[in-house]
Amino acid sequence: MQVHTRHTPAFGVARVRLAPGEAVQAAADTVIASSFGITEVSPARGGLRAHGKGAPSVFTAPAEGGWLDLAPAGPGDVYPLELDGRTGWNVAKEAVLARPASVRLDQHWRPLQTLFGGDSGFLDHYGGTGPLVLASAGPVDALKLEPGELITVRPQYLLAYPDSLQCRLRALDPSGQQSIRTGEGLALDFAGPGTLLMQARKSR
Template structure:
């Protein structure tokens, strides 16, 4: 899969260019249009809504997807040597060469047995992330650390050291959404931060 973006950085659209017979998984609600002949399995009507699977015809094809909120679309590349921890709901596309794992073993110290607000993505290929607002990239040197509100976190490399803590230990907290929590991230690693909140603040 190749990705071509347009209307960036404010109202981004990502075109997923597929080889003949290639498939990609994407949120059906993020789809704008496809080239004629692309097969769409929406995954609906099976007890719950699931991501759609788009399959290109024999001549290849494309799928246009876009974030639900104004902002950018960031193309994230994977070379198979390391992965990224991505905010749940931020992925616009997942080709068959990548794997998303919300139950990744290194999330257990953060979330316990629950599926939290992150998922681990690994493999070889590209994915597209929906960025609410603009994108900031922070390169952390070994031992350098920052604190990020989970609502503004888009992704971080899985080489990054992470600690989760409460804003107010007596206040409401949610491991599933990150509300009421803060993330301490230490290098070496890269952190992607979105400048606007895709969801309301806790208590809003």
């Protein structure tokens, strides 16, 4: 799977090129167009999908290969994050535009369960190899932290961070309103080394 982007960073579109028989998972309502012969199947229902708004479908290339053009619902950037099989990434929920079968979603990733106190928080963990295509609410900033360097981030602007970064979640105001699911009223403290991906606009 190869990813090429265009119209970035304001109205990003990702062209996903698939080898013969290769598959990619994406929400059906993000597909702008595809080469002829691409098949679409809903893993949730196990059948062909005619209208798959919001839910992930599996798109498979025919014998000669093919491509799909994908775009998020709103304006912003698209960012292919290359996973190397050694380091996992923690990604903002709803930020994944597409992923190949070689990239897995770790639904019960223990460090995130610890971070959120066992609740379903605003991050998901991914591992494996290949390009994980992310949708950002604005241009993507890659902030490189040196060993021991500290930074505080508001969750609504966080796109992704690797397992190499140390992370602590805390309340901005202990007496104020907070939400583990949206990040409202919370802050994330990071310690390097590692590269932090931020979006220059608040997530919708």
